[in-house]
Amino acid sequence: MTTTLERPPAAAPEGPPAQPRPALRALSGVLAAGAAVGVGHLVAALTDPVTSPVLAVGSALIDAAPTPAKEFAVRTFGTADKPILVGSVGVVLLVFAAVVGLVAWRRPRTAAVAIGLLGVAGAAAALTRGPLTDVVPSVVAGVVGVLALQLLRTRTLPGAGPAAGSPASATDAAVGRSRRGFLLALGGTAAVAALAGGGGFVVGKVRDAGSAARRALGLPAPASAAAPLPAGVQLPGMTPFTTPADAFYRVDISLVTPRIDASSWSLTVDGMVDRPVTLSYDDLLALPMIERDITLTCVSNEVGGSYVSTGRWLGVPFSAIIERVGVQAGVDQVYSYSADSGYTCSTPFQAVSDGRDAMVVVGLNGQPLADERGYPARMLVPGLFGFVSATKWLERIEFTTYAKRTAYWTERDWATDAPVLTQSRIDVPKSLATLAKDKPVIAGVAWAQHRGIAKVEIRIDDGDWQETTLADDGGIDLWRQWSFRYDGPAGLHSAQVRATDLDGETQPEERTKVFPDGARGWHQIQFTAE
Numbered sequence: 001m002t003t004t005l006e007r008p009p010a011a012a013p014e015g016p017p018a019q020p021r022p023a024l025r026a027l028s029g030v031l032a033a034g035a036a037v038g039v040g041h042l043v044a045a046l047t048d049p050v051t052s053p054v055l056a057v058g059s060a061l062i063d064a065a066p067t068p069a070k071e072f073a074v075r076t077f078g079t080a081d082k083p084i085l086v087g088s089v090g091v092v093l094l095v096f097a098a099v100v101g102l103v104a105w106r107r108p109r110t111a112a113v114a115i116g117l118l119g120v121a122g123a124a125a126a127l128t129r130g131p132l133t134d135v136v137p138s139v140v141a142g143v144v145g146v147l148a149l150q151l152l153r154t155r156t157l158p159g160a161g162p163a164a165g166s167p168a169s170a171t172d173a174a175v176g177r178s179r180r181g182f183l184l185a186l187g188g189t190a191a192v193a194a195l196a197g198g199g200g201f202v203v204g205k206v207r208d209a210g211s212a213a214r215r216a217l218g219l220p221a222p223a224s225a226a227a228p229l230p231a232g233v234q235l236p237g238m239t240p241f242t243t244p245a246d247a248f249y250r251v252d253i254s255l256v257t258p259r260i261d262a263s264s265w266s267l268t269v270d271g272m273v274d275r276p277v278t279l280s281y282d283d284l285l286a287l288p289m290i291e292r293d294i295t296l297t298c299v300s301n302e303v304g305g306s307y308v309s310t311g312r313w314l315g316v317p318f319s320a321i322i323e324r325v326g327v328q329a330g331v332d333q334v335y336s337y338s339a340d341s342g343y344t345c346s347t348p349f350q351a352v353s354d355g356r357d358a359m360v361v362v363g364l365n366g367q368p369l370a371d372e373r374g375y376p377a378r379m380l381v382p383g384l385f386g387f388v389s390a391t392k393w394l395e396r397i398e399f400t401t402y403a404k405r406t407a408y409w410t411e412r413d414w415a416t417d418a419p420v421l422t423q424s425r426i427d428v429p430k431s432l433a434t435l436a437k438d439k440p441v442i443a444g445v446a447w448a449q450h451r452g453i454a455k456v457e458i459r460i461d462d463g464d465w466q467e468t469t470l471a472d473d474g475g476i477d478l479w480r481q482w483s484f485r486y487d488g489p490a491g492l493h494s495a496q497v498r499a500t501d502l503d504g505e506t507q508p509e510e511r512t513k514v515f516p517d518g519a520r521g522w523h524q525i526q527f528t529a530e
């Protein structure tokens with residue numbers, strides 16, 4: 001009896017259930033997903049920022065992509081193009097959410113499952129890099145998404161659009177009410193998305209400011225200071241000999257810059273050693289330091305590329321660490337662990353024990369390392385590409401063997417043994433630029449760390465190779481600037497450059513890709529002589 005009376009009189013069973021226009025449905029899906037991601041982001045900001053759902057998925061993609069699409073992945077993801085990756089994940093999410101919104105009124109259960117699956121995807125992604133607790137932001141996001149969509153959907157169901165032929169005046173008021181309710185719910189969902197997402201952003205900024213304050217503490221003076229630098233080539237547009245810290249190239253797999261608290265950080269040195277040790281930041285700073293100018297290069301540097309920089313590094317020499325722990329016979333690999341992203345790295349033991357300036361770095365260009373550069377400490381080994389030597393956010397060094405441990409990039413089929421290749425680059429003029437008549441100088445840099453540059457040659461059009469003038473030498477671990485006075489005819493020309501290292505090896509002409517052990521080939525530009 002009561003049941004029949006409670007049924008709404010006219011509206012229900014005939015025809016399809018009422019639903020908002022497609023644009024509003026799609027918007028509902030997008031806003032529900034937005035609220036989900038926003039709340040997830042806030043929860044992550046308060047715990048561990050990289051567990052934010054979209055970032056967790058992006059990070060998992062970085063790890064997963066290289067095997068099927070190695071070069072592309074590293075060029076696109078393993079490098080500075082992180083916003084592209086995050087943006088792509090965002091676009092996919094947006095489209096997915098819009099489609100979910102479109103079907104939500106007809107297939108509410110499917111839609112709820114689909115939104116929930118987004119949370120599951122985020123949680124699964126977070127688990128690939130972190131502990132079980134890392135799933136929390138994504139799980140919360142999934143729940144928020146399902147609830148938000150449910151709320152929006154139920155706000156419109158009672159006759160949002162009058163069925164064809166129904167008496168308009170009777171339903172108009174109800175329609176107006178439910179439309180207002182729906183729009184209010186839409187606005188509320190949007191507000192949750194914006195406030196939570198914005199809150200997460202602000203929390204992140206506050207954390208950054210905190211880590212900057214800690215950093216102001218300063219560093220000890222080196223026991224062994226760097227030699228004075230050569231004067232270098234002074235030309236407008238020329239690459240400075242020392243790269244300013246904020247202009248240094250950056251390559252890593254960390255989607256969110258790690259912010260490590262040095263006061264609770266420590267570095268463990270263990271493995272096949274007599275006296276394993278764990279050093280606090282203060283312990284590390286108390287050891288005698290060396291300061292050296294060293295050029296660092298990435299294996300992903302394309303011919304003519306910019307993944308090469310030079311800095312004045314301050315750190316503890318590996319020789320001191322090796323002596324302190326007593327490395328045992330049979331060790332052939334230094335296996336280093338990053339505190340972030342599960343990143344690991346293989347370095348030949350020989351390269352840190354043959355007398356070169358391999359070190360655990362704490363400072364760059366007179367300042368403590370910046371967060372993106374590996375604060376509180378990182379490794380650096382002259383003569384090796386960064387991916388086999390320069391672990392940032394260093395937390396453990398294990399002396400071991402290649403038979404026992406395999407590094408992050410080795411698992412993704414990059415070379416295990418990767419000394420830097422000899423490379424050279426034309427920096428002035430820029431390609432397609434004009435060479436001024438009053439100062440027709442072509443110039444650039446060349447590097448072959450730990451072998452040294454013997455000569456740099458240039459070829460104009462199809463002419464003979466001519467030797468350029470090398471700037472003063474800073475040592476074999478540093479790049480070398482070169483310059484060349486152009487006295488040829490006016491008009492459009494090409495210039496090619498090639499370097500020869502002190503072992504007598506000249507860069508080969510044949511181009512190779514960066515995968516698996518670095519790009520070969522000659523850099524070439526076109527320019528117009530006035």
Ligand SMILES: Nc1nc2c(c(=O)[nH]1)N[C@H]1C(S)=C(S)[C@@H](COP(=O)(O)O)O[C@H]1N2
Binds near residue numbers: 298385393
């Ligand atoms: N923890 C961590 N360290 C890392 C990496 C990384 O992805 N994670 N990338 C390496 C690579 S490939 C290079 S080339 C150098 C780059 O150092 P930079 O970003 O300070 O220039 O860092 C190395 N150290």
Ligand SMILES: [Mo]
Binds near residue numbers: 251297385386
């Ligand atoms: Mo690299």
